[in-house]
Amino acid sequence: MKIVATLKRTPQRDTRMKLTPEGALVVDQVQYEVNPFDELAVEEALVIRDKFGGEVIALAVGPAGVAEQLQTALAMGADRSVRVETDQPLDPLQTAHALAAAVRKESPDLVLMGKLAIDAENGQVPLMLAELLGWPHASFASKVEVAADQKSARVTCEVDGGLEIVEVTLPAIITTDLRLNEPRYASLPGILKAKKKPAAVIPLAEVGELPAPSVSVAAYRTLPPRQKGEVVGSAEELAEKLLTKKLV
Amino acid sequence: MSDVLIVLVPSSGHASRSELAALGFGLQVAKSLGGACDALLLGSQATAAAEGLKGVGLGTVLTGDHPDLAQPTGEAIAAATVAVAQAKPYRLIAGPASTSARDSLPRVAARLGAPMVSDVLAVRGASAETLSFTKPSFSGNLLADVDLKGPTAVATCRPSSFDAPGAGGSAAVTAAQLPAKLAHPGKKFVELNKTPLSRPELTEADVVVSGGRGTKGDFKLVEDLADLLGAAVGASRAVVDAGWMPNDFQVGQTGKVIAPKLYFAVGLSGAIQHLAGMRNSKTIVAINKDPNAPIFEVADYALVADLFEAVPQLIAAIKQARG
Numbered sequence: 001m002k003i004v005a006t007l008k009r010t011p012q013r014d015t016r017m018k019l020t021p022e023g024a025l026v027v028d029q030v031q032y033e034v035n036p037f038d039e040l041a042v043e044e045a046l047v048i049r050d051k052f053g054g055e056v057i058a059l060a061v062g063p064a065g066v067a068e069q070l071q072t073a074l075a076m077g078a079d080r081s082v083r084v085e086t087d088q089p090l091d092p093l094q095t096a097h098a099l100a101a102a103v104r105k106e107s108p109d110l111v112l113m114g115k116l117a118i119d120a121e122n123g124q125v126p127l128m129l130a131e132l133l134g135w136p137h138a139s140f141a142s143k144v145e146v147a148a149d150q151k152s153a154r155v156t157c158e159v160d161g162g163l164e165i166v167e168v169t170l171p172a173i174i175t176t177d178l179r180l181n182e183p184r185y186a187s188l189p190g191i192l193k194a195k196k197k198p199a200a201v202i203p204l205a206e207v208g209e210l211p212a213p214s215v216s217v218a219a220y221r222t223l224p225p226r227q228k229g230e231v232v233g234s235a236e237e238l239a240e241k242l243l244t245k246k247l248v
Numbered sequence: 249m250s251d252v253l254i255v256l257v258p259s260s261g262h263a264s265r266s267e268l269a270a271l272g273f274g275l276q277v278a279k280s281l282g283g284a285c286d287a288l289l290l291g292s293q294a295t296a297a298a299e300g301l302k303g304v305g306l307g308t309v310l311t312g313d314h315p316d317l318a319q320p321t322g323e324a325i326a327a328a329t330v331a332v333a334q335a336k337p338y339r340l341i342a343g344p345a346s347t348s349a350r351d352s353l354p355r356v357a358a359r360l361g362a363p364m365v366s367d368v369l370a371v372r373g374a375s376a377e378t379l380s381f382t383k384p385s386f387s388g389n390l391l392a393d394v395d396l397k398g399p400t401a402v403a404t405c406r407p408s409s410f411d412a413p414g415a416g417g418s419a420a421v422t423a424a425q426l427p428a429k430l431a432h433p434g435k436k437f438v439e440l441n442k443t444p445l446s447r448p449e450l451t452e453a454d455v456v457v458s459g460g461r462g463t464k465g466d467f468k469l470v471e472d473l474a475d476l477l478g479a480a481v482g483a484s485r486a487v488v489d490a491g492w493m494p495n496d497f498q499v500g501q502t503g504k505v506i507a508p509k510l511y512f513a514v515g516l517s518g519a520i521q522h523l524a525g526m527r528n529s530k531t532i533v534a535i536n537k538d539p540n541a542p543i544f545e546v547a548d549y550a551l552v553a554d555l556f557e558a559v560p561q562l563i564a565a566i567k568q569a570r571g
């Protein structure tokens with residue numbers, strides 16, 4: 001099976017982003033990592049490849065710095081990487097178009113993606129890509145079972161109210177949820193090997209026309225702070241406060 | 249083109265709190281634009297749910313009870329929405345930030361070549377050229393003011409940030425004109441394993457009691473407190489990952505985002521991803537044995553105690569006061 005795992009770099013998971021007075025992000029000090037949901041996508045791709053054979057391609061759209069996160073995917077065990085080069089931030093629809101061009105070129109059997117990138121928190125690119133390709137999709141996967149004939153996959157999806165099981169014929173887009181797997185760490189030999197793996201770069205101009213940008217962030221703001229609370233000395237005191245305020 | 253379309257897939261004959269909030273959001277945007285807000289109800293409960301939505305100020309209530317929507321896939325919901333949007337152009341097509349909307353609306357955006365925003369918290373402005381919204385970003389740590397350009401835009405809204413519409417008007421209910429085939433040939437629904445619910449649903453409840461890893465998997469006390477208060481039960485990711493509670497009990501950035509009147513955080517640390525899901529609750533009570541737990545930064549009432557002692561005491565004290 002030929003499997004593509006897409007990845008975006010996002011600030012390390014517990015980063016508290018800082019802002020300029022004008023509401024722009026301060027990014028000089030930010031440490032990036034593979035978006036946590038994309039780590040799950042890479043892991044799942046490796047598991048499927050190791051079962052059925054084939055190759056895993058890590059794919060990202062982004063600036064030169066993203067090469068570092070693609071290296072992480074290679075060190076985890078992906079076979080090669082492709083980066084669509086762009087320095088401008090793209091909006092989700094533009095990103096989906098850029099990914100679509102790269103995916104068409106590879107024509108994989110399966111594309112695994114994160115359900116959400118934890119920076120902009122959009123959760124849009126995967127289904128946009130599915131629509132552009134005309135492929136079926138399965139979202140929020142907590143289990144992916146590729147059929148023995150490798151022509152379809154049965155996916156357990158974490159939906160409101162429970163777990164939904166769907167079947168998609170391949171090629172398809174599948175997005176990951178937290179309980180899908182435990183991503184492996186890159187081993188030292190893995191890191192050394194990664195340096196020798198093919199890492200292709202495609203200039204954005206080569207992926208064809210992108211739609212005009214249509215989503216922009218005017219400014220970021222910090223959350224309004226919550227009023228300082230009070231410390232209660234005992235469960236009885238807590239009960240009394242809640243009862244007095246008619247909260248319970 | 250100043251009308252708004254809210255797409256809902258009701259799971260019962262009565263619109264839920266989240267669905268009503270989405271209509272409230274749609275009506276607010278339509279009002280700024282000087283247009284009407286229509287609703288598109290899809291699935292086997294559409295016709296029943298439409299009845300209850302005639303008098304909430306909507307323009308038209310469209311129903312789509314289609315064979316391909318009996319067990320609606322995201323692809324089929326998207327196809328139905330696109331068909332309606334092609335018959336009448338809308339300025340905004342939106343839904344609540346439910347899994348079914350997240351699993352369908354980005355396809356609609358791609359098909360229409362429209363910009364999309366997820367999880368709208370507030371409407372900043374709406375004109376023919378630009379729609380401006382506020383949304384969360386960076387694990388709920390920041391708010392982003394986002395502008396969408398283009399004749400049609402797509403959005404999901406965060407239900408806990410919008411009110412249900414008031415009474416008004418009497419909307420016509422009509423069947424949407426849908427193509428014979430909505431399903432994607434490559435997608436098949438197999439089954440839905442519903443989480444059995446013996447308590448209120450997280451997104452519908454006024455009071456929520458959530459437990460974390462500190463419970464060590466023993467949710468009895470959390471459930472006892474919830475039952476005493478008629479509350480829903482929630483959980484942190486650690487609890488769901490451990491298999492102690494079903495996935496849809498997870499509160500947080502990547503679980504349910506809620507803002508009940510009263511939220512109890514019991515034995516959970518308050519990681520930013522958890523706070524992103526509950527920090528807008530009206531009153532937050534935290535019980536944790538670690539005085540430095542981050543949950544205390546957002547708590548209105550902080551009790552530093554062992555939950556296995558404090559929760560039974562709390563239950564006893566409330567019971568005693570109630571007589």
Ligand SMILES: Cc1cc2nc3c(=O)[nH]c(=O)nc-3n(C[C@H](O)[C@H](O)[C@H](O)COP(=O)(O)OP(=O)(O)OC[C@H]3O[C@@H](n4cnc5c(N)ncnc54)[C@H](O)[C@@H]3O)c2cc1C
Pocket residue numbers: 013036037118459460461462463483484485486487498499500501502503504514515516517518519520521522525535536537538541553554555556
């Ligand atoms: C991409 C991503 C998405 C995530 N999404 C979510 C999400 O949606 N929701 C979510 O909740 N998390 C989410 N997380 C996980 C989050 O970062 C935390 O790991 C998780 O919330 C921790 O759960 P917890 O508070 O139960 O456990 P812990 O952090 O282990 O906290 C347990 C707490 O219990 C207290 N305790 C222990 N014993 C007792 C006792 N006897 N009495 C009283 N207190 C006690 C401890 O002092 C501690 O504070 C996400 C993480 C990532 C990377």
Ligand SMILES: Nc1ncnc2c1ncn2[C@@H]1O[C@H](COP(=O)(O)O)[C@@H](O)[C@H]1O
Pocket residue numbers: 006007008035037038041059060061062092095112113114115116117118120121122123124125126
């Ligand atoms: N620039 C990008 N390059 C590669 N994959 C991306 C990019 N942006 C988004 N994705 C994929 O789409 C998923 C959801 O992203 P988003 O829609 O931005 O929340 C991510 O987890 C990635 O798998």
